[in-house]
Structures are given as structure tokens and as C-alpha cells.
Amino acid sequence: SPLGRGPGGGPRPGSPVAPVPILPGQVVRGLPAATGIGVGPVWHLRTGVLEVPDSRAEDPKAEWRRVREALAEVRRQVQRLRARTAREVGEQDAAIFDAHLLLLEDTDLLGDVRARIESGQAGAPAWAAAVARVESELAAISDPYLQARAADIRAIGDQVLQVLLGVSTSAATGQGVLVARDLTAGEAAELDAGRVTGVVLAQGSPTAHGAILARAKGIPAVVGAGPAVLDLPEGTVLAVDARAGEVVVDPGEAVLARFVERAGALARARQAALVHAAAPAVTRDGVHVLVGANLASVDDARMAAASGADLAGLVRTEFLFLGRDQPPDMEEQEKTYLALAEELGGRRITLRTLDVGGDKPLEYVRMRPEANPFLGVRGLRLSLARPGLLADQMLAVVRVAHATPVSLMFPMVSQVTELVQARRLLDEAVAAEGRGQPSGLQVGIMVEVPAAALKSAAFAAYVDFFSIGTNDLTQYALAAERGNDAVAAIGDPYDPGVLSLVDSVCRGSGGKLVAVCGELAADELAVGVLIGLGVRELSVSPGAVPSVKQAIRSVLIDQAAATAARALRADGPQAVRALLGRSG
Numbered sequence: 001s002p003l004g005r006g007p008g009g010g011p012r013p014g015s016p017v018a019p020v021p022i023l024p025g026q027v028v029r030g031l032p033a034a035t036g037i038g039v040g041p042v043w044h045l046r047t048g049v050l051e052v053p054d055s056r057a058e059d060p061k062a063e064w065r066r067v068r069e070a071l072a073e074v075r076r077q078v079q080r081l082r083a084r085t086a087r088e089v090g091e092q093d094a095a096i097f098d099a100h101l102l103l104l105e106d107t108d109l110l111g112d113v114r115a116r117i118e119s120g121q122a123g124a125p126a127w128a129a130a131v132a133r134v135e136s137e138l139a140a141i142s143d144p145y146l147q148a149r150a151a152d153i154r155a156i157g158d159q160v161l162q163v164l165l166g167v168s169t170s171a172a173t174g175q176g177v178l179v180a181r182d183l184t185a186g187e188a189a190e191l192d193a194g195r196v197t198g199v200v201l202a203q204g205s206p207t208a209h210g211a212i213l214a215r216a217k218g219i220p221a222v223v224g225a226g227p228a229v230l231d232l233p234e235g236t237v238l239a240v241d242a243r244a245g246e247v248v249v250d251p252g253e254a255v256l257a258r259f260v261e262r263a264g265a266l267a268r269a270r271q272a273a274l275v276h277a278a279a280p281a282v283t284r285d286g287v288h289v290l291v292g293a294n295l296a297s298v299d300d301a302r303m304a305a306a307s308g309a310d311l312a313g314l315v316r317t318e319f320l321f322l323g324r325d326q327p328p329d330m331e332e333q334e335k336t337y338l339a340l341a342e343e344l345g346g347r348r349i350t351l352r353t354l355d356v357g358g359d360k361p362l363e364y365v366r367m368r369p370e371a372n373p374f375l376g377v378r379g380l381r382l383s384l385a386r387p388g389l390l391a392d393q394m395l396a397v398v399r400v401a402h403a404t405p406v407s408l409m410f411p412m413v414s415q416v417t418e419l420v421q422a423r424r425l426l427d428e429a430v431a432a433e434g435r436g437q438p439s440g441l442q443v444g445i446m447v448e449v450p451a452a453a454l455k456s457a458a459f460a461a462y463v464d465f466f467s468i469g470t471n472d473l474t475q476y477a478l479a480a481e482r483g484n485d486a487v488a489a490i491g492d493p494y495d496p497g498v499l500s501l502v503d504s505v506c507r508g509s510g511g512k513l514v515a516v517c518g519e520l521a522a523d524e525l526a527v528g529v530l531i532g533l534g535v536r537e538l539s540v541s542p543g544a545v546p547s548v549k550q551a552i553r554s555v556l557i558d559q560a561a562a563t564a565a566r567a568l569r570a571d572g573p574q575a576v577r578a579l580l581g582r583s584g
């Protein structure tokens with residue numbers, strides 16, 4: 001069968017090399033994908049093999065109708081999961097499911113299914129074969145985007161097949177430590193964080209959708225643990241230390257007691273962080289560090305307010321522009337930005353201008369295809385090339401800034417001339433509005449391009465603040481694309497090269513505020529080193545605000561600066577982690 005999978009989504013039956021079995025007490029190592037400690041019995045996501053009988057059918061019309069009904073059912077499932085993810089995790093992560101919804105309408109795929117049915121195949125094998133064809137075509141091209149789409153189509157293909165075959169998976173009902181080959185976004189979205197105490201994946205990468213969602217739900221997760229974990233019998237007790245990327249199989253009483261105690265201590269720490277979430281984050285020697293939230297919806301703003309965020313340190317305004325066939329007009333933008341500020345009780349909102357182009361195309365902006373979209377016309381480059389879109393957004397920002405404190409920042413800046421040009425457009429918007437310079441309006445740039453980090457002193461004259469986007473800065477500094485699993489271990493923000501760029505921004509900032517709004521800011525281990533380098537604002541996903549504030553409260557600036565200086569001289573990201581683990 002084209003889509004047959006083994007138990008737990010494991011190797012296909014009869015796969016040639018059997019993994020070496022795991023013994024009780026053994027420690028299995030993988031990659032950390034989410035922090036925390038979890039203990040519980042193994043459960044496998046899939047218990048049966050998805051066997052597709054290669055059957056023929058008499059009535060093509062009826063078969064095609066069954067496929068269409070299955071597609072409609074899966075569309076409803078995906079929409080439900082999308083809504084739930086937006087609610088529980090945030091809009092940014094929920095957007096993962098938009099690709100799945102598009103695949104359900106892919107005319108090339110559906111045309112192929114239909115042709116196979118017309119030639120006498122039953123619905124399920126026709127669907128499976130058409131999916132397998134697209135999957136293998138995409139996987140064969142060495143382009144990480146197309147390979148990620150191959151994973152998407154495999155996920156959605158299985159989901160439709162399950163409906164067609166009348167089998168169901170149990171991601172929603174599992175309890176204990178989930179063990180699987182990999183985890184799709186849909187499966188991860190269904191996990192109940194109250195019952196799933198850990199996730200251990202044989203394959204996967206920390207940046208894959210499934211891992212991101214598990215992390216966002218606060219479930220400890222280890223990925224890339226190797227195929228042997230798939231053969232662990234259900235019920236085997238696992239102790240998962242997600243930060244270390246370690247899993248102890250069938251731990252003895254003493255080890256188990258230690259894990260349970262550490263899990264309890266972590267839970268108490270989380271509780272303490274929540275109690276103090278609304279208070280300012282001040283280091284032990286009295287330096288106030290702002291903790292902002294990264295937002296991609298009005299719901300996110302609500303969650304940020306409840307989590308004690310001091311401000312919105314990054315509003316990804318593209319959430320208003322993607323997935324529609326025309327841009328939002330000025331009034332819609334103004335209304336939405338005001339709603340964010342209102343949810344945050346009038347705290348400052350940092351609006352980033354539209355960051356699309358390249359890998360995030362807009363349907364209503366025609367662009368030439370690019371061989372290397374991450375190095376192409378994206379972010380501010382696109383805005384300057386198509387100033388119409390930006391002009392509307394600037395006008396909305398100016399209007400909002402007359403009503404509430406606003407910071408405006410530009411993404412993907414590499415040259416001072418780009419910033420000067422963008423500021424000129426802002427001046428034009430201020431003039432067009434005709435009410436003078438809004439008093440609370442601050443202007444800054446995102447530092448995502450290594451050259452910009454090295455030139456911060458040149459930018460300092462033109463900005464009120466810098467905000468370092470470590471997600472992009474890391475991929476550009478190490479030439480390791482952020483979406484490509486194969487280079488995930490190279491694109492490590494703890495690399496001393498990346499930290500040196502953060503250092504350079506701080507040294508050249510001329511006293512202007514330096515923030516970090518990439519994922520690194522949410523990592524408690526990194527908080528001290530960032531502050532030690534001179535960063536004074538961290539902006540993180542709303543749920544991470546309390547723990548980041550708590551981490552700041554244990555920092556001593558002089559000590560953090562000394563540790564940071566050593567981290568800059570370390571020979572690699574692992575040495576940096578070891579150094580920070582010891583010092584903190």
C-alpha cells in the first residue's frame with residue numbers, strides 16, 4: 001500500500017534494519033524541542049497500520065462523492081483545529097493550517113484523483129496514489145519549501161485517508177508520554193496539555209510545526225530520538241528532561257523520585273512567575289528590563305495583557321494582509337491597531353510594517369519568482385519597491401499614534417539609505433494627516449541582517465530603538481535557513497557568532513534602547529547573556545512573559561556581563577550552553 005505505516009507511525013513493515021532495542025534504565029538522547037520535565041507511561045499515536053486495499057469500483061460517481069465528502073469532513077476538522085490553536089496558542093502558529101486548507105482544494109491533486117477514479121480505481125487508493133505522486137515529486141526537489149510542502153501533503157493525505165477508511169487516531173485522548181515517528185501540526189494541536197506529560201519523537205526537528213505547537217502548549221518535548229523509541233511497549237514509564245534532550249527509559253525508583261521532584265519544583269516556579277507576572281522585571285541590582293509580547297492577532301493581545309506584558313514589542317502586521325485577495329484598507333488597519341492597544345490597556349504597541357515577500361508572497365502583489373526568496377525582495381525592500389501598500393499602512397500608524405503610544409519599526413533593513421527612504425515616507429504620512437508629529441511615536445529598525453548589526457552605529461542617528469530579530473539574524477549569520485530541518489542544528493542562536501552580532505548592535509547603539517524579539521528572547525537560559533550584552537527589552541510569545549520576567553529577576557548585571565564576555569569567546573553553541581547552565 002502506498003501509505004502503509006507501522007505502529008506509532010514507525011518504519012514500514014519489513015524495513016531492513018531493526019533498531020537496537022532499548023534497555024530499562026537506559027538514557028536516550030535527542031534534541032531539545034521544548035523545556036520542562038515530564039514523567040508518564042508511553043502511548044503511541046497510531047496503533048494500527050493504515051492499509052489501503054487496492055480495490056476497483058463499479059460506480060466512479062459514488063467514489064468521487066465519497067472523496068469529496070471526506071475532503072469536506074477534513075476541512076471542518078482542520079478549521080476546528082485552526083480555531084483552537086488560534087485560541088490556545090496564537091494566530092501566528094494557527095496559520096500553519098492555512099497550507100493544509102489550500103491543499104484540500106489543490107486542482108492538480110484533485111484532478112489526478114478524479115482521473116484515477118474515472119479509470120476504475122476506488123476512492124481511497126485513488127486518493128492515496130495521487131497524494132503519493134505529489135509527495136514524491138516534491139520530496140525529490142532539493143528545495144526546503146517544497147520539502148516542507150511534501151510533509152504538509154503527507155499529513156493532510158493521511159487525514160483524508162483515515163476518514164475514507166473509517167479509522168481514527170487518538171491524539172485527543174492520549175495520556176502520558178506520546179511516542180511517535182513524527183508529529184503533524186494537526187496531531188500536535190489536538191494534544192491535551194493537561195494529560196500529555198511529554199512528547200518523544202523518533203524523527204522531527206525542533207523547528208517543525210508539530211514541535212512548535214507542543215512547545216507553545218508547554219508540553220516537554222524531545223525530537224530526533226531515533227527509531228528504537230518506536231518499539232517501546234505502551235505503558236513503559238519514561239522520564240523526559242526536555243531541556244537536556246534526554247529520555248530515561250523505565251527509570252528506577254531513585255531516578256523517578258528525582259524527576260518527580262524537579263517537575264514539582266518547575267511547576268512551583270511557574271506558579272511563582274504567574275503571581276508576579278504583572279510586576280516590573282527588575283534585576284537584582286535594580287535595572288528595569290522591559291518584557292513585551294509578540295502579537296499576531298487581537299486575541300494574542302488579550303493573552304499578553306493577562307500574562308503581564310509591559311508592552312507589545314512586536315506586532316506582526318502581516319496577519320492582516322495574508323490569506324485574502326486584497327489588502328486591508330486604512331480604516332481596517334487603524335481599527336485593528338487601536339484594538340490591540342486597547343486590549344493592552346493603552347500600553348505601547350510596536351507595529352512592524354508589512355514583512356512579506358520572498359517566501360511569504362501576497363496574492364495581490366505580483367512578484368517575479370526568486371531562486372532564493374530569503375535573499376530577495378522581502379520585508380522593507382518590498383515595501384519600498386511597492387510604496388502604495390506602505391503609504392496606507394503609515395497613515396494608519398500615524399493616526400493610531402495620535403491616540404496611543406506607538407513604536408514603528410521596519411523589517412529586514414540592510415542599508416541606512418533604506419531607512420532614510422522609509423522615514424521620508426513616514427514624514428509624508430505625518431504631513432498628510434496634518435496634525436503634527438505624534439508625541440509618543442518612536443521609530444526603530446529590526447536588526448535581522450548581519451551587516452546591519454555591524455553597522456548599528458551608522459543607524460543610531462536615525463532611530464529611537466533597535467529590535468534584534470534573532471530568528472532571521474541566525475539564519476543569515478550561519479547561512480542555515482530557518483525552515484530547513486537538515487541545517488537546524490547549524491542555525492543555532494547560541495552560536496558565539498550570533499551573540500557577537502548582538503554585542504555589536506549594543507556597542508553601536510549610542511545609548512538607544514536595544515530589544516530582542518526573536519525566539520531566543522523567550523529562552524530562560526539566554527536571558528542573562530542578552531542582558532549582559534546590553535539588551536534592555538525582551539519581547540516573547542504572550543505565554544512566556546511571566547517566566548522571562550522571573551528569569552530577569554535573578555540576573556546581576558556585572559556577573560551577566562562577565563559571563564557574556566566569556567560566551568563571545570566560546571568555540572560553539574554547546575560550549576555557550578554549558579557556560580550558561582553553570583553560571584545560572
Ligand code: PEP
Nearest residue numbers: 469470471472473517518
Ligand atoms: C525574527 O526574525 O527574529 C523575527 C522576530 O521576525 P519573524 O520571526 O517574524 O521573521
Ligand code: MG
Nearest residue numbers: 448469471472
Ligand atoms: Mg524576521
